[in-house]
Amino acid sequence: MAKRQLNRRQSWRIDKIQGERAARAAKRESQAVQTLEGGDLGPEQLGLVIAHFGVQVEVEAQDGELAGQVFRCHLRANLPAMVTGDRVVWRAGNQGIGVIVAQLPRSTELCRPDTRGQLKPVAANVDLIVIVFAPLPEPHANLIDRYLVAAEHAGIRPLLLLNKADLIDEQNAVALNVLLGVYRQLGYPVLEVSAHQGDGMEQLKQQLDGHVSVFVGQSGVGKSSLVNSLLPGVDTRVGPLSELTGKGTHTTTTARLFHFPGGGELVDSPGIREFGLVHVSRADVEAGFIEFHELIGQCRFRDCKHDREPGCALLKALADGRVQPQRMASYRHILASLPEADY
Numbered sequence: 364m365a366k367r368q369l370n371r372r373q374s375w376r377i378d379k380i381q382g383e384r385a386a387r388a389a390k391r392e393s394q395a396v397q398t399l400e401g402g403d404l405g406p407e408q409l410g411l412v413i414a415h416f417g418v419q420v421e422v423e424a425q426d427g428e429l430a431g432q433v434f435r436c437h438l439r440a441n442l443p444a445m446v447t448g449d450r451v452v453w454r455a456g457n458q459g460i461g462v463i464v465a466q467l468p469r470s471t472e473l474c475r476p477d478t479r480g481q482l483k484p485v486a487a488n489v490d491l492i493v494i495v496f497a498p499l500p501e502p503h504a505n506l507i508d509r510y511l512v513a514a515e516h517a518g519i520r521p522l523l524l525l526n527k528a529d530l531i532d533e534q535n536a537v538a539l540n541v542l543l544g545v546y547r548q549l550g551y552p553v554l555e556v557s558a559h560q561g562d563g564m565e566q567l568k569q570q571l572d573g574h575v576s577v578f579v580g581q582s583g584v585g586k587s588s589l590v591n592s593l594l595p596g597v598d599t600r601v602g603p604l605s606e607l608t609g610k611g612t613h614t615t616t617t618a619r620l621f622h623f624p625g626g627g628e629l630v631d632s633p634g635i636r637e638f639g640l641v642h643v644s645r646a647d648v649e650a651g652f653i654e655f656h657e658l659i660g661q662c663r664f665r666d667c668k669h670d671r672e673p674g675c676a677l678l679k680a681l682a683d684g685r686v687q688p689q690r691m692a693s694y695r696h697i698l699a700s701l702p703e704a705d706y
């Protein structure tokens with residue numbers, strides 16, 4: 364079915380209404396902050412944003428006697444937008460409501476395009492991308508390579524996780540070993556687990572400890588099963604902990620931060636699990652193939668497309684076996700899928 368197109372007048376009205384709504388929300392917000400600031404505020408302390416709803420966020424106290432407790436917080440005007448995973452300085456007000464006074468620098472940002480195609484951060488300070496695949500649905504090396512490019516682009520370390528190890532049989536074992544071998548040879552950490560049978564789950568917990576992780580991968584590989592097994596008794600679909608004050612400003616969370624009982628944090632939302640390759644250039648794709656790093660810049664022609672040019676360092680490495688054919692094919696496939704303008 365074709366999407367109903369809004370005409371210009373309708374879109375203009377919607378934009379206008381949304382603009383007015385945002386202005387009213389901002390006004391309420393600054394009044395709320397003023398009221399809080401007028402009262403007794405606690406000392407400045409460190410906090411972790413565990414969820415955000417438009418103009419308000421949920422902050423977990425990181426130090427002092429409040430450590431571990433969760434507070435709804437308003438944002439002081441002039442602060443940048445907050446996302447889940449942000450580390451902040453905040454002050455407690457009365458009735459469990461606080462004010463964020465500063466945002467600490469982010470070590471990483473996971474971005475997604477919004478409805479207008481603009482890249483927006485959705486999570487901050489994630490430092491491990493767990494790329495999940497399984498014997499079934501049949502894994503595609505190309506998809507794994509896309510996630511690796513995305514991870515490299517975001518500056519976040521990847522972990523390759525083969526789930527459903529209980530489904531490895533005589534039929535698929537050889538192909539799976541070849542696939543895993545490609546990534547082990549490149550030096551990527553690879554783990555085999557079964558969310559159902561529990562094999563390898565202890566090693567996985569050890570790998571997650573001390574990190575802020577996201578789980579990504581195609582539908583059906585067992586991400587929900589893994590997360591449920593690692594977070595027993597937690598409903599990851601839950602939105603806000605409580606109804607927030609702002610009437611009519613019902614906004615759903617884009618991501619929420621959870622603590623693994625075995626150590627480490629998970630940032631999770633359906634959107635993040637679908638995190639893929641967005642808005643990368645040819646150079647980004649090349650940078651995402653770690654075995655190319657020492658080869659880029661070594662070709663005879665500076666604008667070499669590594670296609671059939673003489674003196675191409677990548678083609679030579681391919682012929683010598685230093686670049687694996689499957690990875691070269693994957694590289695070409697990803698490049699071919701980029702919009703023309705990104706070349």
Ligand SMILES: Nc1nc2c(ncn2[C@@H]2O[C@H](COP(=O)(O)OP(=O)(O)O)[C@@H](O)[C@H]2O)c(=O)[nH]1
Binds near residue numbers: 584585586
């Ligand atoms: N055999 C087997 N099946 C699994 C395992 N983990 C998940 N599944 C099954 O795979 C299917 C998809 O799992 P789900 O967690 O919904 O995957 P998601 O789409 O990535 O979130 C479900 O039928 C699960 O029961 C596993 O370790 N072994």
Ligand SMILES: [Mg+2]
Binds near residue numbers: 587588
């Ligand atoms: Mg799922």
Ligand SMILES: [Zn+2]
Binds near residue numbers: 667677
């Ligand atoms: Zn070349």
